[in-house]
Amino acid sequence: MSFSASSPTPARTFVSVLLCFFAAVLEGFDIQALGVAAPRMAPELALGAAQMGWLFAIGSIGILFGASLGGRIADRYGRKPAFLGAVAVFGAFTLLMSLLSSFEGLFAARLMAGLGFGAALPNMMALATEISPPRRRALATATMFCGLPVGGALCASVTQWLPATFDWRILFQIGGVLPLL
Template identity: 50%
Template sequence: MEKKSVAGGLVVLVCFLIAAVEGYDIQAFGVAAPKMVPELGLNPAQQGWAASAAMIGLVMGAFAGGWLADRTGRKPVLVGSVAMFGIFSLVTAAALSYDALLWARFATGLGFGGAMPNLIAVAVEIAKPDRRAATVAAMFCGMPVGGATSALIARVAGDGLDWRTIFIAGGVVPLVLIPVIVLLLPETRPAHDPAADRNLVRALFAGRRAAPTVLIWAAFMLTLVVLYLALNWLPTLVVDKGHPPAQGFAAAMAFNIAGVVGSLLVGGVTDRLGWRWPLAAVYVALAAAMAGLAAAATPFAILALSAAAGFLVMGAQFSLYAVAPMLYPVHLRGAGAGAAVAVGRLGSIAGPLIAGELRNAGFSPSQVFLTMTPVAVAAAVILLALARTARPAA
């Protein structure tokens, strides 16, 4: 039993590291933006599209990665995915034009997408039933740790840091991590059952799963609108409020560090109390935090409310990761989780684009933050509806 626990801990650690390098790269775009945007001559709409290109790739990669892993195994898909986002992070650092940046971010996102549903499936499959949310949260809190690392590097290095260096680091680390994945990560794919129905459409919509599928997708999308708007635009919006770039980096770091704490605490609470009411309350609190961030003017208030928003939105998102795969049969868990990640990621595409278009239309930073309040309230309502219709498959 002790040996099994140690092995499980190593698997969580490996997956935590994979999530950390993903989180680093995703946050790196927002951290690099204040210097990257003027150097490449991007307008706000182009910045929004460049930020969303990785998420468009992630949508495609998540569908393909989850489906492929249920057939070939999670480990080879993870290795290939990590290699892909490592290589194209380096290509991002070499971009000299808007078009080159756009395609590099898209390819990086394909790698992200291939990895994410498999991390979710691995977490659910190695965890005890009463520890699933906490295990997923422990694994995926690597994402805000990576994001905070990106912001911390930028803050410590100061104005002399070349934005390209941020992406070089984000490309080298995943490539170094590949041998660790090969050596330590076991294959967790369920044994092949010739009689199992592997039709993805039926897995998602048959057996009274249609309503839960649509609702979990909607919850993912709305959560990710808020999360990725903040991840990609928080430093820029803080600077546009009249604060120095260092304050924007500090807000991003506070958002991510608090997100780690929120991931673990919210995951633990949902394991103990169920996810219906705790997550609904988290979304209502998130709406209040975004409204507060819109009104914040002092550095202390901006840091405190950025931290509150990170705590709440990441706590909610990573708990949803634990909920999603349990709605589907075990032999289609990777594909089901991949579909939820992929469709939900439409929100991560929309978030940066919404911010870019609102800024282009003349909205102030405060008004951009305020638009996220009704989004969080809608997510709370959807969560309550999901709880009434969900029938876990395992």
């Protein structure tokens, strides 16, 4: 992207990078939700340690493949549609996890959410850097990436505001609905 008289205004650049940051917060929340929900989820659904391990692993495997697919999808359809589609995918499949009670269903939903997480990340990074002037690209990328740990911390913090007997599904409902808005 070249910067000319028609380059994005500083306000538009700021808003775009901020939106990428918030999308990263949502992704960080969703990625962390399984870890926060696991102590309540596993006994309720009679999931053993190996099954929980597979749920954690398949999300990461989905991220791996989603990241490579996200770039290809963006090359074909554009970065913004690829990014918005990826966010919708991880939101929808995270929300679906709140409705499932079988290991197989959770496994498939977590894989699909992972594909969405992975596809969103390179597109977020590209959108944040491409709209930014060259001297601000490192700052834009760092700002966007800061959203991931902020989202993870927010997920863990949300449980402090919930009743002690909260249902683990609420984390997936929050993490699934917000990206779909």
